[in-house]
Amino acid sequence: MDFTLCKEHEMARALFKEFAENEVKPLAQEVDETEEFPRGTVVKMARSGFLGIPVPKEYGGQGCDPLTYTICVEELSKVCGTTGVIVSAHTSLCCDPIQTYGTEEQKQKYLIPLAKGEKLGAFGLTEPGAGTDAQGQQTKAVLEGDEYVLNGSKIFITNGKEADVYVVFAITGVDVDAKGRGKKRITAFIVEKGTPGFTFGTKEKKMGIRGSSTYELIFTDCRIPKENMLGAEGKGFGIAMHTLDGGRIGIAAQALGIAEGALEATIEYVKERKQFGRSIAAFQNTQFQLADMATKIEAAKLLVYKAAVAKATQKNYSFEAAQAKLYASEVAMEVTTKAVQLHGGYGYTREYDVERMMRDAKITEIYEGTSEVQRMVISGTLLK
Amino acid sequence: MKIVVCIKQVPDTKGGVKFNPDGTLNRAAMLTIMNPDDKAGLEAALRLKDEYGAEVTAITMGLPKAEDVLREAMAMGADKGILVTDRVLGGADTWATSQTLAGAIRNLKFDLIITGRQAIDGDTAQVGPQISEHLNIPVISYAQNIKIEGDSVIVERQYDDRYHVLKAKMPCLITALAELNEPRYMTPGGIFDACKAEITVWGRDNLIDVKDSDLGLKGSPTQIAKASDKVRKGVGEKVTLDPAEAVDYIMNKLKEKHVI
Numbered sequence: 315m316d317f318t319l320c321k322e323h324e325m326a327r328a329l330f331k332e333f334a335e336n337e338v339k340p341l342a343q344e345v346d347e348t349e350e351f352p353r354g355t356v357v358k359m360a361r362s363g364f365l366g367i368p369v370p371k372e373y374g375g376q377g378c379d380p381l382t383y384t385i386c387v388e389e390l391s392k393v394c395g396t397t398g399v400i401v402s403a404h405t406s407l408c409c410d411p412i413q414t415y416g417t418e419e420q421k422q423k424y425l426i427p428l429a430k431g432e433k434l435g436a437f438g439l440t441e442p443g444a445g446t447d448a449q450g451q452q453t454k455a456v457l458e459g460d461e462y463v464l465n466g467s468k469i470f471i472t473n474g475k476e477a478d479v480y481v482v483f484a485i486t487g488v489d490v491d492a493k494g495r496g497k498k499r500i501t502a503f504i505v506e507k508g509t510p511g512f513t514f515g516t517k518e519k520k521m522g523i524r525g526s527s528t529y530e531l532i533f534t535d536c537r538i539p540k541e542n543m544l545g546a547e548g549k550g551f552g553i554a555m556h557t558l559d560g561g562r563i564g565i566a567a568q569a570l571g572i573a574e575g576a577l578e579a580t581i582e583y584v585k586e587r588k589q590f591g592r593s594i595a596a597f598q599n600t601q602f603q604l605a606d607m608a609t610k611i612e613a614a615k616l617l618v619y620k621a622a623v624a625k626a627t628q629k630n631y632s633f634e635a636a637q638a639k640l641y642a643s644e645v646a647m648e649v650t651t652k653a654v655q656l657h658g659g660y661g662y663t664r665e666y667d668v669e670r671m672m673r674d675a676k677i678t679e680i681y682e683g684t685s686e687v688q689r690m691v692i693s694g695t696l697l698k
Numbered sequence: 699m700k701i702v703v704c705i706k707q708v709p710d711t712k713g714g715v716k717f718n719p720d721g722t723l724n725r726a727a728m729l730t731i732m733n734p735d736d737k738a739g740l741e742a743a744l745r746l747k748d749e750y751g752a753e754v755t756a757i758t759m760g761l762p763k764a765e766d767v768l769r770e771a772m773a774m775g776a777d778k779g780i781l782v783t784d785r786v787l788g789g790a791d792t793w794a795t796s797q798t799l800a801g802a803i804r805n806l807k808f809d810l811i812i813t814g815r816q817a818i819d820g821d822t823a824q825v826g827p828q829i830s831e832h833l834n835i836p837v838i839s840y841a842q843n844i845k846i847e848g849d850s851v852i853v854e855r856q857y858d859d860r861y862h863v864l865k866a867k868m869p870c871l872i873t874a875l876a877e878l879n880e881p882r883y884m885t886p887g888g889i890f891d892a893c894k895a896e897i898t899v900w901g902r903d904n905l906i907d908v909k910d911s912d913l914g915l916k917g918s919p920t921q922i923a924k925a926s927d928k929v930r931k932g933v934g935e936k937v938t939l940d941p942a943e944a945v946d947y948i949m950n951k952l953k954e955k956h957v958i
Contacts, residue, residue, distance in 0.1 A: 322893045325773065329884045363885035376887030386886070 317616075326382050330389035333362065339393035345525035346396070346670050351476050352525055355397055360431020364401060369409055373421050375429035380560075384567040384622040391571025392578070395674030396525035398571055402564030403472040403526075404428070407682075408435025411481050411502065411557045415545035424479050424504055436477035437561075438468035438505075438531050439554050446687050448483075448554060449498060453533065455484035460540045462486070462503065464533035467515065470681070474529025475514045480505045481557070482531070483550045500550035504542045511536030522673035559635045561682045563625060566618045566638040569646035569678035573611050576646075576653035576671045580604065583657055583666075594656070603656060607649045614642040633695045640688035643678035650675040699752040699846070701743040702803055703776065704813040704829070705736040707760055707767040711818050715927045732767050735814025739874035741881035742844050743812050744775045750846055753777050755806065759787060759798050765897050772892035773884035779892075784901040789915030792820070796828030797912040801905030803833065810851065811871040815840055826873035836870040842878055859957070 319327070337358055345352050359365055367383040369375025376382075383405060391398030412425045427433040444450035453466025464484055471480075487499040505512055515530030545553045581604065584595040594600050621638035624631035650672035654661035661668050679685045709715070709728035716724040732740075743754045755778040756771035758764050768779030782802045790798060803811065811833075813826035823839070830837035842861060843854040849868050854861045856875060884892075902913070911917055939947055952958045 322890050325769070325884070325889045325893065326886050329773075329886065329889065333883055362883040363887055367886050371887060376885060376890070378886045378890055382886050382890075 322378075323381060323385060326378070327385050327389060329362075330364075330386045331392075333359075333364075334389045334393045334397075338390055338397050342394035342396075342667070343664070343670065345394065347524075347664070349519075349524045351527045352394075352397060352400075353476070356400060356431070356434065356476075359397075359401065363431075365404055365431035365434075366409065366429025367405065369405075369413055369425065369429035373413065373429055374426035375409075379622075380563065380625040381619060381622040384563060384618060387564050387567035388571040388574070388618070391568040392575035394525075395568060395572050395671070395677075396523045398568040399472055399523055399526050399565070400434075402561065402568055403437060404435045404477070406561040406564040407437030407472075407557055408477070408479060408481050410560050411437075411544060411553055412504065414556070415502070415553055416504075417541075419541065420504060420544065428479060433478035434473055434476055436471055436473040436480045437557070438471050438480055438482040439558075440468060440470050441466070442469055446684060448500075448551065451483065451485055451498065451500065453482075453484040455486050455501060455503065455538070457486070457540070458537075461537040462540060462543065464503070464505070464511070464536040464538060466533055468531040469515075470518065471529050471531050472526055472681075474527055474531060475517070476527045478507050480507070480531065481544060482533075483554055484533075486547055486550075489548075499548035500554070501547050502544035502550040502553045503538050504544050505533075505536070505538055509536055509538065520677070522670070522675070522677050524673075555632075558682055559630075559632045560625060562635040562639040562688070563618065563621045563631075565678055565682045566614075566621065566635070566642040569639070569642040569675065570611070570614050570618050572671050572675050572678070573607075573614065573642070573646040573649040576650045576668050576675075577604070577607050577611060579667050579671075580607070580653040580656050583660075587658075600656060603652050607652055610645045611649060614638075614645040617641050632691055636683070636688040636691035639678075639683065640685050640692065643675070644685060646675040646678050647672075699746070699750055699810065700806070700808045701746060701752050701754050701810045701812060702806055702808045703736070703740045703743045703754060703756050703771070704799055704811065704826070705740060705756050705758050705767055705771055706733045706814070706817045706819075707731070707758065707764045708733045708817050708819045717925065730763075730767070732770055733814050733817045733819075734876040735816060735818075735874055737814075737881045738876045738878040739812040739814050739872075740771055740774060740776065741879045742841070742872075742874050743810075744882065745879065746810075746844065746846060747775065755780060755808075757782065757799065757802060759783070759790070759795060759802075768897050769889075769892040769895075770884060772895055773888035774882055775888065778898065779895070780898045780900060782900045782904075786902050786910070786914045789918060790913070791918035791920035792822050792824040792828060793919055794913050794915075794917040796825045796832060797908050797917065798905060799825070800829045800832035801908035802900055803829070804906035805900075805904065809868040811835075811869070813871065813873050815873045815875050823873070826871060830871035833869075833871070836866040837873070838864050838866055838870065839873040841872045841874050844872060844874075844878075859955070 363376045366375030367378050368380050371377040387398045387402050409428050428435050455462040455464050482503050482505045485498045486501040488496045511534045513532045518528040584600050587594045617638040621634040624634040653668040654672050707730045710731045716727040718724045754776045756776040757780040759782040816823035827837050838853045840856045841853045842856040845852045852865050
């Protein structure tokens with residue numbers, strides 16, 4: 315068993331790190347402060363191939379493995395959690411389901427421009443009454459001739475309004491089992507921005523990842539061509555769950571990156587900050603805190619990379635993805651909280667990056683399946 | 699069009715230069731990067747490739763680990779990489795280096811050779827022009843802009859306070875400035891391809907029309923008396939004046955220098 319990364323991954327990490335330092339870090343504070351979507355950065359990332367890393371070359375991607383993509387999200391998130399989630403939502407939640415479940419025509423039409431970064435992707439599953447309970451959806455799609463007519467709304471959609479292509483889930487029917495209980499048939503659709511009847515509601519004002527654009531999607535008699543159905547009719551729930559397995563690896567990578575960024579900033583700070591005539595790095599409390607932070611980060615990293623490798627080598631990787639996301643996100647929250655504490659009063663000000671990192675970390679415990687959902691997935695596998 | 703780009707793996711001098719007690723560079727103590735002027739030269743070649751279509755070959759002389767800089771060039775978009783490495787080539791100064799590179803390039807068909815103006819570890823700016831002399835082709839140094847017109851290149855050559863527009867028939871050699879462009883990043887897919895790609899490795903036997911006495915330490919007439927960190931050029935003249943006075947002052951200076 316060898317824990318060293320191969321040459322390709324080391325080179326890729328150097329690339330992502332250089333890009334993050336040069337192009338992303340200088341804007342991170344401003345993006346947070348202004349809540350403005352970093353469109354310029356997205357254009358630069360597209361040019362460098364960051365928006366289609368695990369997509370095969372024949373579909374406009376880079377033809378790399380999920381681990382390379384994971385390292386990309388990690389390095390971007392070290393300096394800016396917003397930029398990390400833009401790439402993650404686009405790649406894991408939009409490119410991936412189209413690559414996995416799309417027809418050849420859908421891949422030609424949507425996956426190629428998405429992977430090239432000419433278009434940005436998003437994913438719409440959550441509704442006001444359907445978060446963890448994805449079966450509680452209300453959005454409906456009714457077949458009329460050659461079109462599905464969508465009605466309903468989706469909330470908390472990352473890359474909302476900024477994206478061009480949306481993978482959206484809706485109820486297309488109800489199956490009744492032998493006991494007379496109804497079970498909703500959920501189907502996935504590819505919806506383009508600009509489709510009549512597809513509008514955006516309010517923009518969420520968030521605690522963290524404030525530059526990422528989070529919107530409500532509203533469908534009012536929105537007519538979608540039948541050929542935009544993604545996968546088979548009624549198979550949407552499975553598609554959503556499988557897509558989220560991949561998405562969780564992206565969010566785990568984001569959480570890992572935020573934690574690493576906070577540790578790096580803290581190491582730098584404690585060496586400079588002087589109290590009682592010496593740097594606070596000289597105090598045993600600081601040293602022990604740093605040791606715990608670094609050890610937990612390393613454990614998180616191993617889980618995240620293991621999940622990324624599992625995505626490449628295993629058909630089912632729900633368990634690995636859930637463990638990676640659960641642990642990495644909780645480590646991110648813990649490490650960033652300690653980072654703020656070690657920064658003292660300065661850490662509570664917006665002048666220091668750790669303040670933003672702590673706010674950014676919180677969402678990783680919530681979106682794409684809360685920590686509680688991850689525990690359900692993990693224990694469900696254990697008790698099967 | 700076939701373009702050969704000469705690149706060098708150099709110590710990253712951003713954090714200052716480290717010396718051994720004997721005054722030579724402590725290369726082991728510094729990270730290595732692609733020389734910035736060479737990177738601009740490579741970017742210029744890749745832009746010509748994007749615009750006109752070209753095959754770009756990156757070539758370097760160095761230790762076996764210099765292969766890394768060739769893979770970086772290929773991950774940015776170069777088509778081929780050639781590493782010239784041999785024990786007998788060690789200790790080369792600019793003369794021996796240019797002889798070696800010219801000897802290697804004689805194996806290749808090319809329309810254009812692009813080198814960086816100078817490397818940040820030696821700052822001599824001699825290797826590019828020397829290669830052109832050995833190959834008996836025109837050289838345009840300090841390029842800040844490059845265009846192709848038929849079988850010629852049109853280059854803006856930078857000076858402190860102006861530039862010259864020069865035209866030369868290909869094949870020719872151009873030395874590029876880091877200010878020429880903003881080099882692209884590698885792409886992730888490019889990295890994967892570059893790591894799989896085969897790097898051509900040449901030694902002494904592959905060099906054409908080069909005498910042993912022109913190679914390596916033996917072929918290097920330069921003797922380094924002392925090495926030091928770069929001494930920065932003066933910051934120029936700074937004056938604080940009212941806008942009206944400032945305009946007069948600048949106009950007089952421009953007249954003094956016969957710019958206007």
